[in-house]
Amino acid sequence: MKAETGDPASASAGQDRAETVGLITLSHRGDLERCALLFETIDRHATPRGCHYVIVDDKDVALFARFARPDRRILPLSQFLPWWMRPIPVLRWRGRRYWLTPFGKPVSGWHVQQIVKIEATRRLPEARYCLIDSDIYFFRDFDLAALAEPNPTPFHVHPGGVVADRPRHILWIGTASRLLGTSPQSVPADDYIDQIIIWDQATARAMTERIEAVTGHGWVAALCRDRNFSEYMIYGTFVAHTPSAMERHAVTIQSFCRTHWDDDALSGADILAMLDAATPTERAFCIQSFGSTPLSTIRASLDAFPAGDGAERPERTEAA
Numbered sequence: 001m002k003a004e005t006g007d008p009a010s011a012s013a014g015q016d017r018a019e020t021v022g023l024i025t026l027s028h029r030g031d032l033e034r035c036a037l038l039f040e041t042i043d044r045h046a047t048p049r050g051c052h053y054v055i056v057d058d059k060d061v062a063l064f065a066r067f068a069r070p071d072r073r074i075l076p077l078s079q080f081l082p083w084w085m086r087p088i089p090v091l092r093w094r095g096r097r098y099w100l101t102p103f104g105k106p107v108s109g110w111h112v113q114q115i116v117k118i119e120a121t122r123r124l125p126e127a128r129y130c131l132i133d134s135d136i137y138f139f140r141d142f143d144l145a146a147l148a149e150p151n152p153t154p155f156h157v158h159p160g161g162v163v164a165d166r167p168r169h170i171l172w173i174g175t176a177s178r179l180l181g182t183s184p185q186s187v188p189a190d191d192y193i194d195q196i197i198i199w200d201q202a203t204a205r206a207m208t209e210r211i212e213a214v215t216g217h218g219w220v221a222a223l224c225r226d227r228n229f230s231e232y233m234i235y236g237t238f239v240a241h242t243p244s245a246m247e248r249h250a251v252t253i254q255s256f257c258r259t260h261w262d263d264d265a266l267s268g269a270d271i272l273a274m275l276d277a278a279t280p281t282e283r284a285f286c287i288q289s290f291g292s293t294p295l296s297t298i299r300a301s302l303d304a305f306p307a308g309d310g311a312e313r314p315e316r317t318e319a320a
């Protein structure tokens with residue numbers, strides 16, 4: 001195996017591997033206040049749990065440091081990247097930063113985030129991880145302990161979700177098949193993307209080993225060479241085509257998160273209606289950070305929504 005970003009075994013050496021689920025969030029200074037609200041809702045609705053690892057640009061670590069505590073660690077992005085990936089200080093295109101690599105064109109911050117999710121899952125000490133963005137908020141209790149070993153890892157599948165009018169998804173499943181050496185998938189194909197995803201560390205390690213065996217390159221380099229990739233599509237394709245990995249998972253078509261995809265501004269009444277309509281498995285909701293809904297409206301809606309658990313709300317986590 002061509003180790004590029006550190007030895008995953010040594011990353012957790014000497015640490016207890018709790019039978020629980022850690023959380024991984026990648027964020028940045030523009031989402032600081034959204035992260036603060038995410039933290040509040042996690043503290044209210046997602047206990048007990050493993051550690052929450054919040055990974056941010058190196059220059060943003062000090063800004064997020066106020067949120068650090070024993071069960072919430074603020075970590076620099078560079079800790080999870082190979083030495084040969086370097087940010088380009090002045091280059092931005094459509095609001096995205098870019099990183100130089102020796103393997104073709106620069107990769108965007110969007111690509112880098114996907115690489116970091118995989119590497120963090122491979123290297124951090126918990127055996128399983130809940131991958132969650134900073135524009136997601138819990139409004140019901142979420143039992144992470146029920147998703148820990150020895151229980152199977154939930155494997156979210158949207159059957160036939162990749163269709164002809166989703167060209168990027170078609171590219172992503174093609175890349176996954178090439179990287180993993182599986183047969184090309186015909187459309188419609190299954191979609192493995194969702195807002196809250198649970199990953200198994202042993203599976204993520206086996207997935208990157210497979211990529212290296214198939215491509216002859218380190219797995220990060222292989223992704224950088226291809227570029228049209230989705231981390232969730234790669235993981236999902238690997239599980240679906242690897243019997244030993246599938247044994248560690250349980251297929252579900254249910255989501256943990258209710259999502260509003262449009263960029264229109266929602267009112268408090270709109271948000272409450274959205275939460276009232278949530279299915280029993282939907283424990284959190286997402287209003288995309290590029291949307292126009294003020295964070296104050298989201299917070300007020302959460303305060304107004306009857307959680308039904310009888311728990312007192314924690315004090316507000318200040319972001320300023």
